[in-house]
Amino acid sequence: MSRRHYNLPPLTTLSAFEAAARHLSFKNAAEELSVTxxxxSHQIKALEGDLDTTLFQRKHRGVDLTEDGKALYEALSSSFSRISKVLASIRDRKSGGKVTVGSTIAVAALWLSPAVIRFWREMPEVNVDQISQDRPFRDRPDVDFFIRYGQDADPSLSHTPLFRDHLIPVASPEVADRLAGASLEDLAAERLIHLDSEDRSWTTWPEWFRQLGYGGQVPIESRVNSYSVALQLARKGAGLALGWRRLILPMLQSGKLVPIGPHHVPAPNQFYLVGRPDDELSDSARALKAWIIQEVQEGSV
Known part of the structure; x- marks a missing residue:
């Protein structure tokens, strides 16, 4: 008796295989699928048993795909992509044109939310959901695209460059006035507010000093896990924050934060719009993406 019309193995085994093949890691696949x-490993062994072939070459520090594994992954990847595109189109029609965009809390507060408001004025029929979190967007299939500093490790995601920022020390007006023209040694002696982020792509104070050729000690006295908190502490005169000039431009223009010159460096990485390829996005998602890119090019954000 045929088990199914398409004679497919259980879809859970195919889903586990696709994730493990995409990551080339059972551990990362497990994190994505919220399983152990x-x-x-159990699902993939079951699939290999069903197909009577080996799909992965197990190595000491990871796995590689066999020829059969590569062929199956290519078929699943293209099929899942087509399914995703159809689902996005259906959801777009049913939701009245909903788009979900992600970013860090600071990016949302400082420039994404104002950009979305301007977008709504032009296209009020599109509903935009914003997801703000200071951790990587690994397990959010509901997010159409997100704003990220540096490229994501997932090679299947599309990356659209937005801009490269400059890194400058910032503080309250009083502290900045006291430190005007300060040397790197003087800055290192101040209370530096360190961002302890799960996303290791963000430039840290020690990296900033090294880029400027400073080889002395950079003490770590104050840690926060949110960039918004770091900026708030700097505003209150509690220390120096590492400022991303374009990102915090509204706070610089209002005078809430003041840059401490003359030391600054270009950010090692760019900001990107990261997400599914354009041909897998809904019309509404593509419209918002184009709007954000235009806003960046025109200098509105």
């Missing part, structure tokens, strides 16, 4: 690595 053992569960992923």
């Amino acid at each position: 690595p053992g569960a992923v």
Whole structure:
């Protein structure tokens, strides 16, 4: 008796295989699927048994795909992409044109939310959901695209460059006035507010000093896990924050934060719009993406 019309193995085994093949890691696939690595390994063994072939070459520090594994991954990847595109189109029609965009809390507050408001004035029929979090967007299939500093490790995601920022020390007006023209040694002796982020792509104070050729000690006395909190502490005179000039431009223009010259460096990475390829996005998502890119090019954000 045929088990199914298409004679497919259980879809859970195919889903586990696709994630493990995309990451080349059972551990990362397990994190994405919210299961244990053992569960992923069990599903893949079941699939290999069903197909009577080996799909992965197990190595000491990871896995590689066999020829059969590569062929199956290519078929699943293209099929899942087509399914995703159809689902996005259906959801777009049913939701009245909903788009979901993600960013860090600071990016949302400082320039994404104002950009979305301007977008709504032009296209009020599109509903935009914003997801703000200071951790990577690994397990959010509901997000159409997100704003990220540096490229994501997932090679299947599309990356659209937005801009490269400059890194400058910033503080309250009183502290900045006291430190006008300060040397790197003077700055290192101040209370530096360090961002302790799960996303390791963000430039840190020690990296900033090294880029400027400073080889002395950079003490870590104050840590926060939110860039918004770091900026708030700097505004209150509690220390120096590492400012992303374009990102915090509204706070610089209002005088709430003041740059401390003359030291600044270009950010090692760019900001990107990261997400599904354009041909997998809904019309509404493509419209918002184009709007954000235009706003960046015109200098509105």
